[in-house]
Amino acid sequence: MKYLFYHPEKCTGCKQCAMACSLNKFGECNPKKSAISIVRDEFERYEYAIVCMQCEEAPCIEVCHQGSYYLEDNVIKRDDDQCIHCRLCAAVCPHSAITTVGKEIVKCDLCDGDPKCVKYCSTEALVYEEETKEQAAKRQELAKKILSTS
Amino acid sequence: MQERKLAIVDLSKGKVQTYTIPKSWRRGFLGGRGINSYLLYNLLEKGTDPFSPRNVFILGVGPLGGTLAPSSSRFSASALSPETGFLGDANCGGFFGPELRYAGFDHLVLRGKAKNPSYVNVQDGEIEIRDGRDYWGMDTYDVQKAFRKDLGDVESVVCGVAGENKVRFACLRTGVKNAAGRCGLGAVMGSKNVKAVVASGTDGIEVEHPEEMLEVVKDIKDYLMASKITPILGSMGTPLLYEISNTIGAIRTKNSQLNAWSDSLNAEELEKYVEKMISCSSCFMHCRHRNMFDGEGPEYTAVGLLGANLGLDDYPEVIKLNNTCNELGLDVSSSGTILSWAFELYKKGLIDKKMTGQELRFGDFELADELLHKISKREGFGDILAESSKAVKKFGPKSEDYLIAVKGLPQSDPHDVRYIKAFGLGIATASRGADHLRSRPTLEIFFRLPLEVKEKIYGKGVTADPTSYDGKEKAVYFSDNIFATIDSVGICKFICHGFNSPHFLSYEHFSKLLHAVTGMRFGEKELENIGKRIIDTERMFNFKHGMTAKDDTLPKRYFDDPMKLKVGKGHRIERKGFQKMKKRYYKLRNWNEQGRVKKQRVKQIESYGGLP
Amino acid sequence: MDITLKLLKPLNDVVGQNELSIKVENGTIESLLAALSNDHPKLAEEIIDEKGDLDYRINVILNDKPLSDLNVSLNDGDLVTLFIPISGG
Structure with missing residues (x-):
């Protein structure tokens, strides 16, 4: 199974990932309306991407009372037609990876196996690749850690 | 098609008026620097004092700005310059x-x-002039941090303490080191009692053809990433140029008394002090160093002008001086040039302790740092240095012979132009004064570029030899035009033809990007013509404000003193060769013998009309 | 004869040295390139084009003289500097 991996040490904070995502999903360039968000502050000296981790036990699926969220080929997808825009999903996401702008709710669906964010990343800070055992373990450990503290 | 908006904020009356930018202006001037220059020409009356309320301060973004278009982070700031009295214009990246x-x-x-210290808040289509008294007096870092703390996730362009005190080379700053550096625009902001323009918006930029844009940008990205030059620029940024210029003996050293300096400022040394390379918005290149002294940079300009030109050879000291300029809101290029000028004048005895209050000397980091602080506060001798080239009035007429400036603007490029003659014509005729980002025909430094390649770019008649004057007007003409277009579409020169590799982005790429974003079709020739129109408009502006052909000249030293070291040894600019080259340049531009835009052309440009 | 070859960044990274001492058969640039192909094939690959000539984007400085034409004669002890004249601001 291929997943999106992010290497913060390679990220330069350019936001092209978010530009491409919003352009692909909404036909506009808007880094605030994207499934991937770059949080950055040049004075505090960081840049970090926030994007869906495709949790195995996904709070968004559990919490959605309209059945908008569902699992398809190990990717958590969202059906906007079912959604009543209550934004509970965003509230419970342990990674803050569900973006809400006005009425819009945006969540990464890996672009049906062709994630645009990866395509426009020039440093391979974002990669889409088969998960290795170590990566899987790391991802699950991280997810557990966050869930246990939240 | 998306509309583009212009707002006029009257700070005295506290009124804001918004306009839709006429489509004819977008066709004629694109946006960014182009529309800024056209607005300046229209809005500014003859005889305006740069520090009077009648001066206008303009920010402008190009049609590609803030999109997926590569390196589309740029904006232009424009006003009548307090440093030169002519066109003040500077281009800046960041967010x-x-x-x-x-x-x-x-x-x-x-x-x-504004009556009291203020800032202008632009948020989701609304503009408000707000009380800025709490922010007045802060340096450029603190004030931006304060805005984020008070207002949330905002981006701001600010003036530092230097701008508040109307230092004639105070810059605008956004982020840690992005600067609209040249021509004293920070001082214009300060003179209006404005500390900052703060922006935040949740709307995006509607793209006319999203699929097409995704494709065009992917192709451009693959193309740029395949270049051998891209990874070099991305790992070392501009400081790489120091070693190159130094190798050919073209690093301005100690106010151009010398032309080569220490290897200790080579980019290799800098790597020790770099934590990470970072980017401006939408940039594949990431040429920015996050340094280990709590700042960002330096660029080549800082390495040359705060290093070699001040007689400093220790990288940490150069980085620290650069950080000081960033915090205070001082233009690095003018800072390094003006300080070195004063140091030489002191050594020559043209100024003395009675005026300076202390001994001045090259190679003294503490002294340079102290003077930068004094300049920003206009304290003691700093008050005189804060006048930039206008300090000639205090230093005496003889001092002008040692000033490395054109049209009153200290030279930005650390590159000594006495060897490559086209570089000389470039800084002599550039619309904002001695500056390499206006028309430097960079390809002249490829000493083995086959003539046919050069001719294909610049046109027949250009010569291969960089030390020849023949045909060099064509190289400058080409560069001047394409740089104006680049500044007006809203992307960075770093990824463009003419400024960098001849294989980087050119009119054909701009045309594709513009179509994808705006739906408007611009032919390649048309885009070049827009560049020419912008240059003519800026020329009209400058002549309206008193410029003449006499101002298209070079520092005396470049004419009279041959270079002393390395490849450049013995080279200088010969007056006769220069004058002839300049005449040919005027002719190519279809300006008259006095360098003035011809009447018919003026009429044509004015026919784009005033505000709707 | 012995020629000192100075390499500026990033060419020096290819060989991991800023300066190389090169033994050349005769005093031509061709013989210098031939020696490089032999001793430092990785560097040669970076700077020699498909026709076997030095790529036109590589600047050459012989002692303190920049070369536009490579038809020159080298002497024992000469310093040849090679670099890519990348630009920027």
Whole structure:
């Protein structure tokens, strides 16, 4: 199974990932309306991407009372037609990876196996690749850690 | 098609008026620097004092700004320059330009003067002049941090303490080191009692053809990433140029008394002090160093002008001086040039302790740092240095012979132009004064570029030899035009033809990107013609404000003193060769013998009309 | 004869040295390139084009003289500097 991996040490904070995502999903360039968000502050000296981790036990699926969220080929997808825009999903996401702008709710669906964010990343800070055992373990450990503290 | 918006903020009356930018202006001047220059020409009356409320301060973003277009982070700031009295214009990266567009505006004009210290808040289509007294007196870092703390996730363009005190080379700053550096625009902002323009917006930029844009940008990205030059620029940034210029003996050293300096400032040394390379908005290149002294940079300009030109050879000291300029809001290029000028004048005895209050000397980091602080506060001798080239009035007429400036603007490029003659014509005729980002025909430094390649780019008649004057007007003409277009579409020169590799982005790429974003078709020739129109408009502006052909000249030293070291040894600019080259340049531009834009052309440009 | 070859960044990274001492058969640039192909094939690959000539984007400085034409004669002890004249601001 291929997943999106992010290497913060390679990220330069350019936001092209978010530009491409919003352009692909909404036909506009808007880094605030994207499934991937770059949080950055040049004075505090960081840049970090926030994007869906495709949790195995996904709070968004559990919490959605309209059945908008569902699992398809190990990717958590969202059906906007079912959604009543209550934004509970965003509230419970342990990674803050569900973006809400006005009425819009945006969540990464890996672009049906062709994630645009990866395509426009020039440093391979974002990669889409088969998960290795170590990566899987790391991802699950991280997810557990966050869930246990939240 | 998306509309583009212009707002005029009258600070004296506290009024804001918004306009839709006429489509004819977008066709004629694109946006960014182009529309800024046209607005300046229209809005500014003859005889305006740069520090009077009648001066206008303009911010403008190009049509590609803030999109997926590569390196589309740029905005232009324009006003009548307090440093030169002519066109003041500077281009800047970071994240502010895009945010201004997300906030709903492409161009913003500030006129008049606020009663109290203020800032202008632009948020989701609304503009407000707000009380800025709490922010007055802060350095450029603190004030931006304060805005984020008070207002949330905003981007701001600010003036530092130097701008508040109307230092004639105070810059605008956004982020840690992005600067609209040249021509004293920070001082114009300060003179209007404005500390900052703050932007935040939740709307994006609607793209006319999203699929097409995704494709065009992917192709451009693959193309740029395949270049051998890209990874070099991305790992070392501009400081790489120091070693190159130094190797050919073209590093301005100690106010151009010498032309080569220490290897200790080579980029290799800098790597020790770099934590990470970072980017401006939408940039594949990431040429910015996050340094280990709590700042960003340096660029080549800082390495040359705060290093070699001040007689400093220790990288940490150069980085620290650069950080000082960043915090205080001082233009690095003018800072390094003006300090070195004063140091030489002191050594020559043209100024003395009675005026300076202390001994001046090259190679003294503490002294340079102290003077930068004094300049920003206009304290003691700093008050005189804060006048930039206008300090000639205090230093005496003889001092001008040692000033490395054109049209009153200290030279930005650390590159000594006495060897490559086209570089000389470039800084002599550039619309904002001695500056390499206006028309430097960079390819002249490829000493083995086959003539046919050069001719294909610049046109027949250009010569291969960089030390020849023949045909060099064509190289400058080409560069001047394409740089104006680049500044007006809203992307960075670093990824463009003419400024960098001849294989980087050119008119054909701009044309594709513009179509994808705006739906408007621009032919390649048309885009070049827009560049020419912008140059003519800026020329009209400058002549309206008193410039003449006499101002298209070079520092005396470049004519009279041959270079002393390395490849450049013995080279200088010969007056006769230079004058002939300049004449040919005027002719190529279709300007008259006095360098003036011809009447018919003036009429044609004026026919684009005033504000709707 | 012995020629000192100075390499500026990033060419020096290819060989891991800023300066190389090169033994050349005769005093031509061709013989210098031939020696490089032999001793430092990786560097040669970076700077020699498909026709076997030095790529036109590589600047050459012989002692303190920049070369536009490579038809020159080298002397024992000469310093040849090679670099890519990348630009920027």
